[in-house]
Amino acid sequence: MINELMIIIFAPLLAGVLAWLLDIKGIREAIGVIGAAIPLAYLIQAYQTLSTQPSIQYSIALAGFKFEFLLYQINWIFAMIAGVVGFAAVLGMVSTAKDSYEWLFALISLTGVLGVFLADDLAGFFIFWEVMTFASFMMVLKYNRKASLKYFLLSVFGAYAMLIAIGIIYAKVGALDFATIQQVLYQDAMRGAFGTDTLFSRNEMILVFGLFLIAFGVKAGMFPLHVWAPDAYSETNQSYTAMFSGVLSKAGVYGMLVIYILLGTRLMYEFGKFGAAPKFGYIIALLGGLTIIVGGLLAALQEDIRKLFAYSSISQIGYILVGIGVGTALSIEAAIYHAVSHALFKGLFFLIVATIIYRTGKTEFKDMGGLAEKMPITFAMAFVAILSLAGIPPLVGFASKWLLFEAVIHENMPILGGMIFFGSAIGFVYLIRFTYAVWFGQRPTDLDDTKDAPLPLAIAMGILALLNVVFGIAPGLVAKELNKIFGKEVIGGTIYELNLGFGRYNGLLITIWLVVGLVIAAIIYFLGAKVRKVPVTDTYQAGNPVTMEYNLTIRRNFFLPLKETLAFWLRISFDRLYQDIGKWIEDLAETMRHYIYNGSVQAYAWYLAIVLLILALWGV
Amino acid sequence: MLMIAVKAFLILLYATFMGFMFMGIIRIVTARIHRRVGPPIYQPILDTIKLLSKKSNITHGLIYDFGVIYALGATILALMFIPLGGVSILRAYGDLILITFLLEIPMLGIMFAAMSSGNPWAGLGAQRALLTLLAIQVPLGFAIVALAEFYGTFSTYEIVMAQQTVGWSITHLPLLLAAIAYDIVLQAMFGKEPFDIMIAPGEISLGPMVEFGGKHMGILQIQHAIALFAETLFFSNIFLGGAVVTAFASPILNTIASLAVLLIKQLAVLMIAIFIGVIFPRFTIDQAARFYWKWPTIIAAAGAILAAL
Structure with a gap:
């Protein structure tokens, strides 16, 4: 009997390998869809189990390691995001x-992300x-080598950071599973609170944490x-970006x-609180706030439809980080x-972008316009x-944002x-830029025979749009x-209805009264004389x-005044900073190659002699 | 159910009528400052009736029609959530954040309709409107934050009730700062000088409004009237104490008295906007953004931080 958690995690991987091996058009698509549907089905089924017991647990021993998997409420929600948007x-x-x-x-990247959510050690x-990073890197590599390398470099940087942190924890705690680490650190906090020496120093x-x-x-x-994200999100299959941005982030x-x-x-315990928020959380929240602003402003200034949504994705993740950083029960739930909701609407957006690019073959705003008439279904979405x-x-989007605000x-x-x-205002700004440039106004003549979305898309x-409304x-x-x-x-x-005690929001009531308002407006409209289309x-x-x-x-530089207003701030770019650091390291390597690793055997013999001499002097 | 429908209808009627009166007052007062006679106060109503009864209307497609309808519908929705003396229907759900958002979304409908017309002036106007929105959002946000933090609630109605015991919001320093910032923001929300960048008559031919005519324009006039009423009402409620009159024995008299008190406050808000509007010339968009991100933001942020302490 194979455990259901294993099926959830490895079904996409298996389907991916099968699809790759068979490589028959039609069959590989069917296998892929089934591979993404199986985890979703099992996750929905797990909902029943979780209502009777607090968690589902599974562990396997492999090569001296014991891998623990645990499905409970928090990661069930995240796994569901992966299941639905991945599908x-x-x-x-x-x-x-x-x-x-x-x-x-x-x-494979779907397997990776599900594994991350379900892992308990x-x-x-x-x-x-x-696994997740590698698979997504391969997806970008196929489209753009430079973007993929930037992504890879920063990911490796992150991965090393994580590995060192895990190493420190393992050295101190002696275990890798979440339950033990959590317990040991909790005891450590207690020790500190009662004035004994603690296991971890400040x-x-x-x-x-860093x-x-x-x-x-x-x-x-x-x-x-964030600098990798705009390039990596835009330089790959846009249907995949729905998952990349919606789930992997x-x-x-x-x-x-x-x-x-x-x-x-x-x-x-170590750092205390800042107001209601833990101090370490406040750092996350402040960085999240900056992410919102920087991502949003840059999104408004993009000329490429994929880039716009990549930056917008960064901006929206900022909200989530703010919520998590504030660290009250309510704010974490809001986050x-x-x-x-970010997964739902951003997944939807990237599928829309995929449709537009699939049907028109264009990615820049300057080549688009007036598509609403040609692609009514996609426009409705x-x-x-x-x-x-x-x-x-x-x-x-409003419900979750409202919760976060409150x-x-x-x-x-x-x-x-x-x-x-x-x-929230900058969101308006870049969305209207997208709406104006793609859907409305004058249509370039070469887009006159654009068709609407293909059925699978x-x-x-439709699935994501429906969930957005429901x-x-x-x-x-x-x-x-x-x-x-x-x-x-x-x-x-x-x-x-959401009722927080200090604020209330009722989705149904708003819907009803919006309909009432629209009906009144429509009555006035239809009382007037007939319209003629021009x-x-x-x-x-x-x-x-x-x-x-x-x-x-206005096809180019739609928000030129904004650019002019922000001219001073736009000169500061972390992307350029990293590039300069990269270049500097490259130069350093070049210098070293020139003078030290110069390929001459004689030189290397000298180095060996010098090292031996130093060791001898040291008394080894 | 019927009671609610009747109430909603009366509120709508009153708000629309008063909104048109406000539009008339704006024109008369502006004219008097210019030393002109000005049109009669009911002139905007006549204009709107004329527009609605036009025999020939043109459209640029479904979005063009729907955007206009959406703008009016959303404005009506926003109006219902703002406490209006003792008569409002949805005031229990009149959340500060919700109303702030609801007052902004009619603009989205207008933008959609204007942009779908394909007129270049409309596109330009949409761009300016959005950048104005972006500019005012910072001080506006801080002002709302200050209010919520000072009163510890997001319910507009509870804020009105709290003011009956602790005095008007503007008598407290943090909220006075917030009110000043909000009032400067209101100038742009009304589309009055020096922040009438988005319509800019004579410069970009009324921007988003340029293509509208006939019944589309008529509906937008009604929308403008209700929005004017709703925005002044919201300000009067959250900063100027609202109105809860309980002096009379009859509830009808109390209601009328509350409405009268509110009307005076709303007119005061309107007058400030007119006086500022007729004196100043128009900013350019980057000047406006820099202005809003400097002084009103500093004032409102100071208010918010003081309220948080």
């Missing part, structure tokens, strides 16, 4: 994947983390480690939660809620996604409050699951007659 992304890949190479690595966590705690922060920050795309977020679970009490990301009630502001954190307010988008009107569905994490009704209310050239142009030769749309 939708794989459906999208049916239309957009070019060969079996993509199927193999896309599905640091060894398994690290191995699956690397500096060691700073080091471990290393984990770097490791998870890289994957989540946290400022200033959540591994970083989940990692931040693991910091809380494993080290939380110890760090809290996980936003992780759910985009409409849902735009409203959701912009945080318009009654969609899921959670942060209620803890008297004005600076973070200001940052997230700014973030349409189904995938979880928006009935936000309590998600809140109920989130409350189980703390075993307490942190977010009160019914399935339609073409885009029949427009006010200061008295000039307009033909299609005129360019009516």
Whole structure:
């Protein structure tokens, strides 16, 4: 009897390998979709089991290591995100994947991320983390070597940081499984509280926390480690990016939660609190706030549709980090809620981008326009996604953002409050840029015979769009699951209503009254005389007659005034900083190659002699 | 159910009528400052009736129609959540964050409609409107944060009730700062000078509004009226104490008195906006952004930090 956790984790891997080996068009797609559907089905089934018992556990012994897997409330939610968005992304890949190479690595990365979520010891966590990174690196490598190397370099940097942190913990604790580490560190905090010597010194705690922060920050795309994300997200199959941005970045977020679970009490004891937030969490929250602003502003200035959403993805992850950083029960629930809604709307957005690129073959705003008439289904999906990301009630994006706003502001954190307010406006700004450039206005003549979304992509988008609406009107569905994490009704209310005691939001009520408002407006509209449809050239142009030769749309530099306003800040670039450091190291290596590793055997013999002499003088 | 429908209808009627009166007042007061006579106060109503009864209307497609309807629908939605004396329907759900968002989304509908027309002025106007929104969001956010932190609740209605015992918000220093910042923001929300960058008459031909005519424009006029009413009402509620009159025995008299008190406060807010509007010339968009990110932000952030202490 194979354990269900193993099936959840390894089904995509198996399907990926099968699809790669068989490599028959039609069959490999079917195998891939089944491979992504199996974990989802088992996860839904696990919901039943989790309602009767607190967790599902499994462990295997392999090569001297004992790998523990555990499914409980928190990681069930994250695994569900992976299941649903992964499934939708794989459906999208049916239309957009070019060969079996993509199927193999896309599905392996799904296995990797599911493994990260379900692992219950640091060894398994690290191995699956690397599987996930490697597979996603391979996906980018196929499209763009430079972008993939940047991603790889930062990921390796993060991975080393994590490995060192794990090493320190193992050296001190002597175990790798989460339960033991958690217990030992908890005892350590108690020891410190009662004035005995502690196992970990203050500096060691700073080091471990810092290393984990770097490791998870890289994957989540946290400022200033975000520089890989815009390139990597945009330079790959866009259906896959739905998973890349929607799910894989959540591994970083989940990692931040693991910091809380494993080290939380110890760090809290060591560094104390800042207001209601733990001090170490406040660092995460501030970096998250900066991520929102930097990601959002840069998203508004992009000229490439894929880049825009890559930066927007970074910006939205910032919200989640703010919520996690504030570290109250409510804010963590709000953050996980936003992780759910981010996966839903950003997964949807990348599938829309995939559709647009698949149908038009273009990626830059300057080549697009007026597609709403040609692709009505895709536009309807985009409409849902735009409203959701912009945080318009009654969609899921508003519910989660609202929770986050209330959670942060209620803890008297004005600076973070200001940052997230700014973030919601910048969301509006870059979304309208996307809407204007792609869907509305004058259409370039070469796009006149663009077709609507192919069926698999349409189904995938439909699933995500539906969930965006359902979880928006009935936000309590998600809140109920989130409350189980703390075993307490942190977010009160019914399935339609979120009630925090100091604020209420009712999704259904808003829907009803919005419909009432729309009906009243529609009545006034239909009471008026009939309308006559006119073409885009029949427009006010200061008295000039307009033909299609005129360019009516602002195709480039839409937010030029913003660019001018921010000119000073845009000169500071972490990407360039890293590039300069990279170049500097390259130069150093070049110099060393020139003078030291010069390839002359004589020189090497001298080095050997010098080393031996030093050793001899040392008295070895 | 019927009671709620009747109430909602009355609120809507009152808000629309008063909104149009406000528009008339803006025109008269502006004219008097210019030493003109100005149109009669009911002129905006006549204009709107004229627009709605046009025989020939043009459209640029479904989004063009829907955007306009959405703008009005969302404005009505926002209005229902703001406490209006003792009569509002959804005030129990009148959350600060929710109302702040709801007051912004009608603009999304207008932008969608304007941009789908394909007119270059409309595109330019949309760009300016969004950058204005981005500019005002920072001080606006801090002002809302200050309020929520000072009162420890997000419910607009509870904030109004709290002001009946502790005095108007603006009598407390942190909230006075927040109110000043919010009032500067309000200038841009009304689309008045010096922040009328998005419509900029004579420069970009009314920007987003340029393509609208006939019943589309008529619906947007109604939307503008209700939005004007809702925005002044929201400010009066959260900063100027709202109105809860319980002096009379009859509930109807109490309601009328509350509405009158609110109306005076709303007019005061409106007058400040008009006086500032007629004096100042227009900013350019980058000047506006720099301005909003400097003084109002500093003032509002100071308020928020003081309220948090």
